[in-house]
Each structure stands twice: as C-alpha cells, then as structure tokens.
Amino acid sequence: MSRADSAQAATPEHHVRLHANENPLGASSLAQKLCQSLPALLSEYPDGSYKALREAIGERWNVEPEQLVVGSGTDELIDIAMRSLLKPGSRMVALEHSFIMYKLRADLLGVNYYEIFCDPQGDYATALQRAMENKPDVLVLVNPSNPLGGYMTPQTLLALVAEVPQSTTLIIDEVYAEFTPDRESSAGMQLVKQRQNSICLRSFSKSYGIAGLRLGWAYTSTDLVPLLQARRAPYNVSAFSALAGEYVLEDSTHLDRTTAHCLAWGEELVSLFAEHGISARSQYVNFVFVDFADRQRCENMHRHLHDAGFLTSHLANYGLESCLRISFGNQEQMTRLDQVLRNKLAEQEPCPAGEAL
Structure with missing residues (x-):
C-alpha cells in the first residue's frame, strides 16, 4: 500500500474499503483451523527455514521448495531483492x-530508477527496447499490472524478454497472477525454470485474502537463492502467518470464487464507464483502473464516493492525476457501488473522446 493509501486507511470504519486491493470475499474458511494451533503459535518461535510452508507452495505450484524465499508480504521481498542486487548508482528500469x-x-538505496513509457494499447516491444537502452542492472515487469490493470500473456512476456542479456536481473512481479487463466504456468515461473538471474514474486494478500498477515514468496533461480536468503532476517514471517499460508493453499474453491467474482465485476464496471465515454481497465486483477481524462472530474468522483461511504485510491502519487483505482468489495458492497456510480455518471457529461490514458 502506498503512503497515500495508508493515510486513507485511517478513515472511519463505516467506509467500504475499495482502496487497498484486498480480497473482496475475505479469508478462506480454512484459516479458522489456525485457532486450534493458537497456543503454540503464540509461545514458540517459527521454524526459521519455513520448510513446511515452502514445501506446501512447491507442491501447489509445481516449483522447487529449495528455490523459494518467503517474506512478510512482497514489499519485504522487493526490499530484500533490491538490497541483494543493487548498490548506489546501479540502474533499475520498470515500465511507467x-x-x-x-x-x-530505489530512492532510499540511491539507485538510479528509470520508468519507461508504454502506450495504452500495449506496445511492449517498443517499451522494452527503450528500457534496455538504459543498460539496467535490474528490469522489473509487473504482470498483471498495478495500478493500470493491464496483462501480458506468458507467450507475449517470454518472447519480449528472450533477448534481455543474462547480466540483467529480471524481476517478474506476479502478485495478481492467481486471477489470470495462466496462473498454473505463469510467465514468471516459466522464466525462473529457464533462465538464471530471474525472480518471480507472488503474494497471499490479494487472491487468498490474508493481507493482514503479510505473507509473500519469491521463486528465484538457483544462483540468486543464497543472495536473497542472506539478507532475509531470521523469523521474518510469524508462525501464525506461515501456518495460515499452508492452510489457504488447500482451498482452491475459495480461490476460484474470488477470481470469478472479480472477473465479473471488472467486466461490469468497465462496461459501465464505457457507456459514459470513460476509459477503464480490469484485466485479471481485483480492481478497476479508471481514467476520467480530467483531474477535477476525477477528484469530484473520488469525493462523491467517499461521501457515499466508499474508499477509493486517487492515483496522483503515481503521476496519474485524472485516475482512480477502485478495488472490488463483496457482492452487497459492489451492488451498492454500482448504483452510486450509475447515479453520479448520469449527472455528468461524457469524457472528451480520445483523451483518456
């Protein structure tokens, strides 16, 4: 969550939290099994190797447990990877x-960080060509993307990075991969199996509904495992979080319900905004990205939704002053949001054609 999002999270409890990309259906019922183990979880240190969790992840996703690094959310894993791979003056490139x-x-570490523009229609090849002109030490591709809500198929992404030199570390950020039809054979996991100097990041927060427990994992090529493990603090994941991760991996039904719910509401809201000439995207994520093509109009909608009881994320801190990111709530919350949006949009003129991102 960004600093701006963190500040929004302190708002009154009666607001519906559609600003933080949390699971709309909550945690799996299997998480309730944790209560039976609570006394030991509270009094004993966790297994610092997290062997049981890594084996559970490996079995579920058909990856090697020895190549897994677990962290307190993917935020910590990003920090571990960047401290392992970069030093002041190093070059890191990501899409805008x-x-x-x-x-x-990157700012904290003194790393030179470059963002490369990619046009809204997804000309990734041109964007990647520009990215490599910076001779990056690390190249980051977020797929599906947050906050833009776009998606590259594994075939597209793997073809794009085929010519990236081995000297450049590839980080494929796939925290929304479980929402995609390719979740069993994502580009990031395929890449790590094929290429050294590669990292695939995944999360339990979005699709599994345990964001509050802060749990993520990195599947990394064998050459990078010692580097990342050396910079991981002992007991960086609580015993409670690690066991919750093992349990929720067993609940494929909850995962399927979550992804179906998000896909349906993504299509619904993209269609609704399109009816009013507003550009919106929601490709295999748990939110919709909306570009109103005008900062004032965006701020008006942001305030209106807040006054109606919904927290959303104004993306000005990304340099997207005319854009909102609206996460999905449960069915009752989304039905109410849909009506609030329809009423407000009916009062407004359509966005100027061709001006949205």
Whole structure:
C-alpha cells in the first residue's frame, strides 16, 4: 500500500474499503483451523527455514521448495531483492506507473530508477527496447499490472524478454497472477525454470485474502537463492502467518470464487464507464483502473464516493492525476457501488473522446 493509501486507511470504519486491493470475499474458511494451533503459535518461535510452508507452495505450484524465499508480504521481498542486487548508482528500469514500492526503495538505496513509457494499447516491444537502452542492472515487469490493470500473456512476456542479456536481473512481479487463466504456468515461473538471474514474486494478500498477515514468496533461480536468503532476517514471517499460508493453499474453491467474482465485476464496471465515454481497465486483477481524462472530474468522483461511504485510491502519487483505482468489495458492497456510480455518471457529461490514458 502506498503512503497515500495508508493515510486513507485511517478513515472511519463505516467506509467500504475499495482502496487497498484486498480480497473482496475475505479469508478462506480454512484459516479458522489456525485457532486450534493458537497456543503454540503464540509461545514458540517459527521454524526459521519455513520448510513446511515452502514445501506446501512447491507442491501447489509445481516449483522447487529449495528455490523459494518467503517474506512478510512482497514489499519485504522487493526490499530484500533490491538490497541483494543493487548498490548506489546501479540502474533499475520498470515500465511507467509500475507498483510504486520499487521507486520508493530505489530512492532510499540511491539507485538510479528509470520508468519507461508504454502506450495504452500495449506496445511492449517498443517499451522494452527503450528500457534496455538504459543498460539496467535490474528490469522489473509487473504482470498483471498495478495500478493500470493491464496483462501480458506468458507467450507475449517470454518472447519480449528472450533477448534481455543474462547480466540483467529480471524481476517478474506476479502478485495478481492467481486471477489470470495462466496462473498454473505463469510467465514468471516459466522464466525462473529457464533462465538464471530471474525472480518471480507472488503474494497471499490479494487472491487468498490474508493481507493482514503479510505473507509473500519469491521463486528465484538457483544462483540468486543464497543472495536473497542472506539478507532475509531470521523469523521474518510469524508462525501464525506461515501456518495460515499452508492452510489457504488447500482451498482452491475459495480461490476460484474470488477470481470469478472479480472477473465479473471488472467486466461490469468497465462496461459501465464505457457507456459514459470513460476509459477503464480490469484485466485479471481485483480492481478497476479508471481514467476520467480530467483531474477535477476525477477528484469530484473520488469525493462523491467517499461521501457515499466508499474508499477509493486517487492515483496522483503515481503521476496519474485524472485516475482512480477502485478495488472490488463483496457482492452487497459492489451492488451498492454500482448504483452510486450509475447515479453520479448520469449527472455528468461524457469524457472528451480520445483523451483518456
């Protein structure tokens, strides 16, 4: 969550939280099994190797447990990877408007961070060509993308990075991969199996609904495992979080319900905004990205939704002053949001054609 999002999270409890990309259906019912183990979880240190969790992840996603590094959310894993791979003056490149944590960490570490423009229609080949002109030490591709809501198929992404030199570390950020039809064989996981100097990042927060427990994992090529493990703090994940991760991996039904719910509401809201001439995207994520093509109009909608009881994320901190990111709530919340949006949009003139991102 960005600093701006963190500030919004302090608002009154009666607001519906559609600003933080949390799971709209909550946590899996299997998480309730944790209560039976609570006394031991509270009094004993976790297994610092997280062997059981890594084996559970490996079995579920058909990856090697020895190549997994677990962290307190992907935020920590991003920090670990960047401290392992970069030093002051190193070069890091990402597509424009990528997840803001990369830039924040780069600034703290004294890393030269470059964002490369990619046109809204997805001319990734040209964007990647420009990216490589900077001779990056690390190249980051967020797929599906947050906050833009776009998606590259594994075939597209793997073809794009085929010519990236081995000296450049590739980080494929796939925290929304479970929402895609390719979740069993994502580009990031395929890449790590094929290429050294590669990292695939995944999360339990979005699709599994345990964002509050802060749990993520990195599947990394064998050459990078010692580097990342050396910079991971002992007991960086609580025993409670690690066991919750093992349990929720068993609940494929909850995952399927979550992805179906988000896909349906993404299509619904994209269609609704399109009816009013407003550009919106929601490709295999748990939110919709909306560009009103005008900052004032965006701010008006942001305030209106807040007054109606909905927290949304104004993306000005990404340099997207005319854009909102609206996460999905549960069915009752989304039905109410849909009506609030329809009423407000009916009062407004359509956005100027061709001006949205």
